[in-house]
Amino acid sequence: MNPDILRERQNATFDIEKLTNILDGGAERTNRRREIREVLVLNDPDFDYGTPTSLPTMILKLREYGISDPVEINWYKSMYWGTGREALGLHYVMFLPTLYTQCDSEQFNKWVPLIIGTYAQTEMGHGTHLRGLETTATFDPATQEFVMHSPTVTSIKWWPGGRNPLFLPLIFLSIPLSASLFDLFLSGFALPTCSGIVIGDIGPKFGFDAVDNGYLKLEHVRIPRENMLMKYAQVKPDGSYVKPLSSKLTYGTMVFIRSLIVGNAGIVLSQCCTIAIRYSAVRHQSEIRAGEAEPQILDYQTQQHKLFPLLATAYAFLFAGQYMIDTYNRISGDINQGDLSEMPELHALSAGLKAFTTWTANTGIEVCRMSCGGHGYSRSSALPDIYVEFTPSCTYEGENTVMMLQTARFLMKSYRQVQAGQQLSGAVSYLNKVHHRVMAPQAVSSQLDLNLNTLVDLYEIRAAMLVELAAQSIQQESARGKCQEDSWNNSTIDLVRASDAHCHYMVLKMFRDKVDQIEDPGVHSVMSTLAHLYAIHGMGNFTGDFLQAGVLTGAQVPSVSKCLKGLLAEVRPSAVLLVDAFDHHDKMLNSVLGRHDGNVYEAMFEWARSSPLNRTEVHESFHKHLKPLQAKL
Numbered sequence: 001m002n003p004d005i006l007r008e009r010q011n012a013t014f015d016i017e018k019l020t021n022i023l024d025g026g027a028e029r030t031n032r033r034r035e036i037r038e039v040l041v042l043n044d045p046d047f048d049y050g051t052p053t054s055l056p057t058m059i060l061k062l063r064e065y066g067i068s069d070p071v072e073i074n075w076y077k078s079m080y081w082g083t084g085r086e087a088l089g090l091h092y093v094m095f096l097p098t099l100y101t102q103c104d105s106e107q108f109n110k111w112v113p114l115i116i117g118t119y120a121q122t123e124m125g126h127g128t129h130l131r132g133l134e135t136t137a138t139f140d141p142a143t144q145e146f147v148m149h150s151p152t153v154t155s156i157k158w159w160p161g162g163r164n165p166l167f168l169p170l171i172f173l174s175i176p177l178s179a180s181l182f183d184l185f186l187s188g189f190a191l192p193t194c195s196g197i198v199i200g201d202i203g204p205k206f207g208f209d210a211v212d213n214g215y216l217k218l219e220h221v222r223i224p225r226e227n228m229l230m231k232y233a234q235v236k237p238d239g240s241y242v243k244p245l246s247s248k249l250t251y252g253t254m255v256f257i258r259s260l261i262v263g264n265a266g267i268v269l270s271q272c273c274t275i276a277i278r279y280s281a282v283r284h285q286s287e288i289r290a291g292e293a294e295p296q297i298l299d300y301q302t303q304q305h306k307l308f309p310l311l312a313t314a315y316a317f318l319f320a321g322q323y324m325i326d327t328y329n330r331i332s333g334d335i336n337q338g339d340l341s342e343m344p345e346l347h348a349l350s351a352g353l354k355a356f357t358t359w360t361a362n363t364g365i366e367v368c369r370m371s372c373g374g375h376g377y378s379r380s381s382a383l384p385d386i387y388v389e390f391t392p393s394c395t396y397e398g399e400n401t402v403m404m405l406q407t408a409r410f411l412m413k414s415y416r417q418v419q420a421g422q423q424l425s426g427a428v429s430y431l432n433k434v435h436h437r438v439m440a441p442q443a444v445s446s447q448l449d450l451n452l453n454t455l456v457d458l459y460e461i462r463a464a465m466l467v468e469l470a471a472q473s474i475q476q477e478s479a480r481g482k483c484q485e486d487s488w489n490n491s492t493i494d495l496v497r498a499s500d501a502h503c504h505y506m507v508l509k510m511f512r513d514k515v516d517q518i519e520d521p522g523v524h525s526v527m528s529t530l531a532h533l534y535a536i537h538g539m540g541n542f543t544g545d546f547l548q549a550g551v552l553t554g555a556q557v558p559s560v561s562k563c564l565k566g567l568l569a570e571v572r573p574s575a576v577l578l579v580d581a582f583d584h585h586d587k588m589l590n591s592v593l594g595r596h597d598g599n600v601y602e603a604m605f606e607w608a609r610s611s612p613l614n615r616t617e618v619h620e621s622f623h624k625h626l627k628p629l630q631a632k633l
């Protein structure tokens, strides 16, 4: 083991295993995760690490082991495929969940055990605006069939992931029977028997190469009436249409995956922090004091400023991910029982946190890569691949700006309710104080109050202030004679800013609530430091907001920076131990820089030598091209 890494792991001030248990949701979950990793994957004789041929094996193994929980599936798949994306992600996170939530019982029993499929919603002309989808589904009572058709070039289904020509069962979203509702259909196609279907691949992408995103054009293709997913909406044999309790129930799968993406952003950021911080502990470069040995780059304050707030953010997002999944499970259970009362709040929370966490993690991955210098740019670090696989999450499952505006819509509605004298509950209950002016900025002392509860209150006031400013912008636009839609559009910068601040407050509050639950003194202490670092770092990035909200004075601004530097120094001794607690296996990270033993240089040389380009001392291209050329000169 590298001596630097060894030294970093001495004198731990907290129990790493207990922190790992907290991240997993308890010791039993840690044991289950390790059982899946060690027993069901690494020690499985059928396991042939990450090669394409192992994909069918993985599917059959998941069924054999009865693994159906999304988090457990992710544990298994991430061990099987490392940090890359495999072709069937969409099957597990969208196709199956749609069948689970949108099929009636007869359809469920008929389809769920048998098929692998994709999710074809986006069209060439519309991805965000679902009410603009053009694919039609016309019911023919004479044959009891739906005629599926792509009337325009922009209606061609574009992007369905995993569109393997062999299995085309896919979930459709199509303009249906009544203009404002969407319905879901299972295609049931089995190529090449169906005529009227034109499919293909949309071509090379930025990355995401394990997934074959395709296109699908339908020319009056007929499917049985029974292929409409009929849990919430039905078309009777006589063609009569039974509307769902809410047209937004059709959007349920997107809310589910957005909820998962929140925690996934935390996982991916924790992977990158593991790589960058372990590498920074073994990399020596330049000098701090002339004549002395080159220091670990982790001892540079700028390196700490790059990485430690991201480390705190990774923990914050993992805790937010747990909260999001628990909230999704609770509210979707109520929805399943017909109680839709909290569906708007679930949509607003999942949409906002999905955008907030993926935008932040996306930027953070690049900071981690650049903090590793040239070796960070090498594929051996795994950081370029992680970035290329993660970055589309800012676009898919709801483009982030649009998602932030959906949250803003809920915030504006809540603000109006408070203005009308209503008492709010749930995540927006802090807006009640805005109306009664209880939000009067705290009498801030000359010294910055570092108490975590006070910091949460300051973020709450900041969010409330920005919600009020956005509402006032809309009111001012209306007062200038703008229609409601133009008033909204002319305020969308303010609206996104308000949603971002609302999500920032929510994530810090979840972090603080999780810290409050930690009983072990050592773990509580280090987690409290990270939560403070998360809050103070955010205050440094958005100082203007806190000044504008009147909760920070100009005289206090220097103390924010001073406090931040102190917290960076406080985290330094525990940095490697804090990434060890994420418990990412070397085989899953697949990173020369992030190895648990820290033996980076030897591993990097072996990695380079294993390249096909180095299979011979002199590459064949010399003999084939250069030597003949030289002979002619």
Ligand SMILES: CCCCCCCCCCCCCCCCCCC/C=C/C(=O)SCCNC(=O)CCNC(=O)[C@H](O)C(C)(C)COP(=O)(O)OP(=O)(O)OC[C@H]1O[C@@H](n2cnc3c(N)ncnc32)[C@H](O)[C@@H]1OP(=O)(O)O
Pocket: 070, 071, 074, 089, 090, 093, 119, 121, 122, 127, 128, 129, 130, 131, 161, 248, 251, 252, 254, 255, 260, 261, 263, 264, 266, 267, 318, 319, 321, 322, 325, 343, 344, 347, 395, 396, 397, 398, 399, 402, 406, 409, 410, 413
């Ligand atoms: C520590 C825990 C760790 C756990 C981690 C576990 C990890 C497990 C695995 C992780 C997997 C990671 C990611 C894997 C990715 C896999 C690959 C993905 C491939 C990509 C697939 C796709 O992209 S599929 C297509 C996705 N498309 C979209 O998302 C479309 C976005 N557009 C929309 O959703 C809608 O068009 C809209 C919401 C933007 C607008 O809809 P609409 O126009 O109908 O509504 P309005 O704006 O007019 O609003 C009217 C009214 O409706 C309310 N509303 C809107 N949507 C919803 C909803 N979904 N639910 C409830 N209510 C909704 C809206 O709020 C309005 O309400 P009012 O009361 O009127 O205000």
Ligand SMILES: Cc1cc2nc3c(=O)[nH]c(=O)nc-3n(C[C@H](O)[C@H](O)[C@H](O)COP(=O)(O)OP(=O)(O)OC[C@H]3O[C@@H](n4cnc5c(N)ncnc54)[C@H](O)[C@@H]3O)c2cc1C
Pocket: 090, 119, 120, 121, 122, 125, 126, 127, 128, 129, 158, 159, 160, 161, 208, 213, 392, 395, 396, 397, 398, 399, 400, 401, 402, 405
């Ligand atoms: C890797 C990847 C995999 C995918 N897999 C699938 C899949 O399997 N199945 C599937 O159905 N789809 C899939 N998609 C498609 C994805 O869901 C859409 O790309 C996404 O919903 C965004 O829609 P769009 O592409 O139409 O972008 P647009 O909505 O056209 O966005 C372009 C710009 O317009 C802005 N904009 C749009 N509407 C508004 C508004 N109301 N207010 C303000 N600004 C706005 C956006 O903010 C953005 O800046 C995938 C996409 C990617 C990148």
